[in-house]
Amino acid sequence: MSFIKEIIGNSDVDNCIMKEHDNTYNNGNFVPAACHYDENTILNKNGELLQIIKIEDYVLNTQDTDLRTIVRNSIASSVTTPEVSFWIYTIRKLHKFDLSRESIDDVSDVIHETHMKYVSQQVTYINELYIAVVTHHLPENIKSLLGALSFPYVKNKHKEFLKNKLVRLNKITGSILENLKGFEARKLGLLPNNEGKIRSELIEFFFYLTTMRYKECLLDVADIAGVCACYDISMGFNTFKISDRNSHKFGAILAIKDYHESPLDSVDGCLQQNCEFMIVEIMKFTKGKNVVKFFQKQAQLLEVSNDIHLKQATNIDEFVSTDVSSCLNFCERKINFVIASDTLQQLQININKFIISLSSLGILCVRSDLTMEDDFWAHLPGNFSHVLNIRYTLTKYACAFALLHYFPSGALQGNKWGQAITIFFSNKGRPYFFSFHVKDRGHTLMVGSPQSSVTVLLHFLLLESRKFDTRIIILDYRGKSIIFTKAINGKYYRADHRPDHHEVSFNFFQLKDSDVNRKIISGILQRMSCVNVANMSEEMKNTIDEIVEYIFSLPIEDRNVGNITDHVTRLGKNASRWVNDGEFAHLLKDGVNIDWNAKILGLNVGVVLSNPQCAAVIIYYFLNILVNYLDGSPTILVVDESWILDYVFTSDQELDDWVKMMSQLNVVIIFSGENIPAVVSSSVICGFNKHVETQIFMPNSVSTNKLYMKAFNLSKTECNTMFQMPSQEGYFFVKQCNVSIVLSFQLPNIPEANVLTATQETIRYMYESINSCSNDVKEWLPAFYSKCSK
Known part of the structure; x- marks a missing residue:
């Protein structure tokens, strides 16, 4: 307790009431944890030390990464002697994603709030991976018994043992963290809460394992077992119930009888159930000789029975032939699925879902009954005495469900500009956190037919990107961005080669x-x-x-x-x-x-394109002069109907130099187009494709024609997927690097949606509203909405 007293005693904040919990709690003896040993370490009652590593879902763009293999390799490379055991948790919980931003005080706020209201109405989950590393306790022998007669001897001996164990534990967890740094892995520890008090993530984790609930737990001078004193844990035949005064949680445990390996996408299907659950895998290293001896007997029986199929399915030969000289090639393992629900009826539905899902993987599971109480308490790290029915396996088959997700998801955090721009949902109902950036450039190509909503989607993404205080520059060809630009207080100009019509x-x-x-x-x-x-x-x-x-x-x-x-x-x-x-x-x-420093700047070159030589000069100047007005802050440059740049850039090298210059200035270039034949045949777009990180295609914009596949670097499967997308349900196709997915975007029929595109009629409404009111956006926009609604 000295560490805790030191932390609390030296703090100016009243962190706790400094009194012991009621240790008469009848389930307290089942909780192995005693107290904090240091900021990141728990000391168990039996003398084990443990630290817990956490990896959060959707933090980084890692959907194409084999996390399971990386976790396995991290453990294998970090442990040199079998002095630790592992409790590995995959926890799925309900979660509401927060992409809130500061108010901009214009139409952007309304559209953002409308979209986020739709997002909040969806039932969404998040997976979390925890790796608990537990040291072994001090072994006792005859000498220890004799030394026990002297209390100072025992005290010093244990203090020295724990001190040395902590050094080795830190080395192991530090090595694992280094291997998992690409996933933003971190140790659980102490954090200040909103009131400045000190909360313990480790105690909160034990609280969840015990009560299946989340609660802020402050650091306190008390036995950790007391944190669940206000909850009643009742064990039935094959169901447990955890109750407090206001609610109940019903749960069941499915134990995996035997499991070797399944493909990641199959495992992911099991992890994406629409319910809360926890998968616990307990892993203890064991001597290879014992394992090989055990499997040799089975191999002999299979040899006698001549059952070749079963022999192959159980990988008996692999077990028998593995090198037994290493103490880390074999382990004992136990895998349990803990499923919790608010009602018994929903619990049974969720259990049936899991049985079907596991059966599809060829996994046989049984529902815990007589051993359920031991299985429940075995989930707490270091609770060795309750771990029953543990089975031998190869270490390389451990961490079987150490996975967050294995489908395209984007990244909620960690993008070049920070948080994701927005969130969409796929055609399978899974979240996708959209950013232009996958790596460092973020350049994007957007293609859609004239009847599609490509402009609406483009302008929505531009509005959402304003959370980064983004500067937006638009080279407009069709005039569809004029209302959008003016509605967010932007400057919009029109270049015209005709002397009687010029504005700029x-x-x-x-x-x-x-x-x-x-x-x-x-x-x-x-x-x-x-x-x-x-x-x-x-x-x-x-x-x-x-x-x-x-x-x-x-x-x-x-x-x-x-x-x-x-x-x-x-x-x-x-x-x-x-x-x-x-x-x-x-x-x-x-x-x-022309105001080159405008935060939102648009230039219409639609008319001037009727004279290619004039257009080439104006567009070349516009695209290059920007370098004098960019300061490296986030900027998006949109080129509408980007095939027009064929008139501007004379070589691939010239285009590459320009794109590189914009990239160095933190500019995301978006090429968009509705004239699909012109887009496909454009030499500039073909050259731009090698710089693109994000491609967006609307329905009916691409066929399986080989010309399209080559122009956009698409596979036949991707083209077929796009060809089959419904055109009336808001679907669009996104490809980022080598990952592709079908997403959905549906904005309700609100007045503010009229600013996301423009037609001749709505442009007329805009000018009429400005003429009848004033140039003040807050005055003419309501009149514009009124005209559009008639």
Whole structure:
């Protein structure tokens, strides 16, 4: 107790009432734990020390990782002598996912809250993996009995034993944690609660094992067995009941008779039951000679019976042929499924589910009856005296159910920008935590037919990403982002090559002198002078280099159009269209009327695309000038109908350089498109695919045509899956790296949903609302909603 008294005594917080629990509790003797030995260690009554490692579900994107094998290898590489035993728990519990964020005070809040209301209505579970490492107690012998006559001798002997055991225990758990660091594994220990008091995760875990409930347990000067004193634990023939004054929990235990190995996806099917349960596997190393001797007898009987099939099914030959010189190749193991429910009727339903699920794995289970009380208390780590019916197995078959999940899920935490952007549910009802990033880049391709909701989904993801204070920049082709941009107080501009319709102009040359900006101006002059930049003559390239050198020789305030016009005209008639009274001269002005620092920025280039040469200059400038206004904070750049960039980028290398530059500035690039034939045939999109981490396809956007499979790097199975997706139920297909899944997104018919896309009619409603009210979003949006609802 000295550690606890030291912690509590030195704390300024009244952590507890400093009194012992009622140790007359009739079940207290079954709880092996005595007290904290240090922050991360429990001392059992029999002298064992134990530490517990926890791995949480959905923390990282590890759905394609074989956690079971990694846990096995971690134990095998961390233990050198059989001085410890393991209790391995897979616990499934109800869980509500929290993706809350700070209010932005605009339409984003309403749409986020509406979606999260739908999420909260779903019944969701989470799995947790716990690895309890338990040392063996001090062995007694004749010398010990003689020494027991001297209390100081006994005291010092035990203190020294525990001290040495703790060092070795820390070494073992430290090695396991190092091997499991990719899963954010950690030791249970002491944490402050919201009031600053000290709570013990280890005691809370013992409380759960004993009561099947979760409760905050403060560090206290008391026997840990007392934490469950207010609960009545009753044992029936094959059912137990845990009661307090207000509720009951009914439970049963299914014991696994024999089990060797099952594929991960099959095991995962067993772990994804829609109920709460706990799988406990107890693992103790044993001498190989005893195991081999046991199985040799069985092998002889099978040899006599000539039952080849049973011999293969039980892996007898593998047991007999395993090296017995190592003390770590064999272990004793016991696996129990503990199923708990609020009613006896629901308990029976859940038991039947598990029996069917285990039968599909070829696993024979029996419901505990006469041994149920021992089986119940054996689940507490270090409770060796209650572990009955333990069976031999190979160590490499241990940790059989040490798995969280084995289906695509994304990651709730640990993404490049932090928490997941949002949560969707798959067509199988399982959660998927969506982020653009899988690794470091996050670049995304979104494809959908004109009748699909690809724009709605895109804008929803942009709104949800604003939790990271994200800057959003949109190069709009179809005009479908105008309402969205204005509804969140963004700046939206429209480029037009027609002099009588222009709204925005640019000054290409007023840039600070740098290698990047010199390259930008060179690229602009190339596109101003030549339609086919790739075939530009060396003479023209040299002339452009001279003009670039001249431009940057001028002070930045003198780099007006008038001082540069004569040099631009040297590049020929195409370049002359941008100066004097040229066709595009209205786009090149000294003044700047575009807010490049806007948090939300949109530029519509739909009209200007009717003149490819003009579009190439404007889009190239827009995409590259951004480097001067990005500071490395999270930014999303959307290119609508991204096949239009075929007019802009002249080579794969130029595209790669631009994408790399954006990636270094923490920009996620999203290429979207509804013109699927143009998307498929686009050389830029083909080159962009190697940078993509996330692909999103709407229903009816891809066929099994080999051209589509090659363009999007899809398998025939993935194309078939997309082809079979219903088009009216909000489904869409996501592929992130090599993992793919069908997800669902359905937003209720709320007025705010009208800002997620735009038609000619709703754009007219928007302008009418602005004209009748004002440019203040909070004033014109209600009027816009009203018009849309009519």
